Amino acid sequence: MTDLAYIDLALTAARPQALGALLRYFRDLDTAEEAFQEACLRAIRTWPDKGPPRDPAAWLIFVGRNSGVDQIRKRAKNEPLPEEAAFSDLSDAEEDIADRLDNAHYRDDILRLLFICCHPDLPNTQQIALALRIVSGLTVQQIARAFLVSDSAMEQRITRAKGRVAKAGVAFETPDVHERAERLKTVAAMIYLVFNEGYSAGITNPDSVAFCDEAIRLSRLLLRIFPAEPEIMGLTALMLLQHSRAAARLDEAGQIVLLENQDRGLWNRRLIDEALAMLDKAIRHRLPGPYQVQAAISALHARAGRPDDTDWGEITLLYELLEKLAPSPVVTLNRAVALSKLKGAEAALCLIEPLSDKLDGYFYYHGVRGGLLMQAGRNAEARSAFDRAITLANSPAECAHIRLQLDRLGASRG
């Protein structure tokens, strides 16, 4: 790894903390971003000679704050910038920078930075784009490629989202316990959105798979500053488990491989082990929440060496718990799939029939229903469910998967 590549990684890693602190100082996102940018340029100039500082984030905050203040003065008085020499004692000062900066603010700084990306007026895609640009520091081009839009369209989208955020105003006071918990919940949902965007778009567009890694990074970051939050542990575990199957989810032709047909040797054991450790920690808190339960379900799949070893009884119970914690027709649909493994297709069909109104526009509903009908030998009904699913498919891979089912139906008739 070259020096510059290493510096680049260090800058990316320090970004949320440094930018979050600068936002608190300047109370303006643009000023904070400019100041951070300037600090990064100085880092690239000085670190290769002097070596990276012990605490890169503290260094960037210190330098960014000085340069931001200078910019503001310059604009106000139209005075020339101070010479580079004004910063020359930086390396000597660096030792105590960390002490002089107020460490206690850090976690709220990072949380605030994440929170402003979750403004309720912003549609999901804009929240995702904003978080990846501001917090993760991905380039506009990277984000545009993942969303399959032009750079200029993405640039516009992000600028518009930033405008909304600026207009909305952000609370800069230190949040109280209740407010902090609310922010944490909102931010967790946003991180999961980022992950899901990568997870679903990744089927057809490899550029968006990076979103999954990014979401896991953000989640670990959140857990480092809020180490005792079982739901954040649950979220991290859930994403690690889903991501562990990335190499097995699609076959060579890009077709979806269902969980039960995946080559479990391709699952990433390292991610699974980390997730299981995380879930163990979460469960000790005895405060179950939706992310923990979903992670626990996913973990039961990960623990089964073969599909036949899957503990469907436990999974059904967990889905029942999830229905209580976070009721939704989609959860019931998933419980039906688990139930079909225990009690057969007809029992599962009874459970999902009442959902037909709510889930009529949902691809998976018709896909699952078709599959269950096919198992139950009700082929004509299965065919019309699959036909409906095809019209709702979100990607060519989903479409192809349903076609395969229809082919099987055709074969069984002949």
Next chain:
Amino acid sequence: MLYAILCYAHEETVFAWSKDEEAAVMDRLMKVQEPLAQAGKLGPVGRLMPTTAATTVRKGKDEALVLDGPFAETKEVLLGFYTAEFDSLDEAVAFSKELSAVNPGSSSYEIRPFYVFHHNEIKAAESGSS
């Protein structure tokens, strides 16, 4: 003499490595270890999972406290380590509590799951213990 060599690094930077960068680093590290492993002098080698997977057992007034996250105090220093296989975190915590109970100092135990890179066994163990 047996030595433990502990690796300290910037966690967020290390976890930001791309797959290629990671592979390149591991490859270089492997080359350094190879002669030692071939001589039967290298013990198990592993990498600790992220600190977010850590749990700390700290001596309390009556019973040891179980805290989420890595050991974060600066006054104590690393004085020893155990590696063991447990079926659950609960088991690891129970074991650490037992250690803490019989250890008179203000000891803390950081529980960190880790990935084993190599299960090497040190063949010259006899000379190592003297």
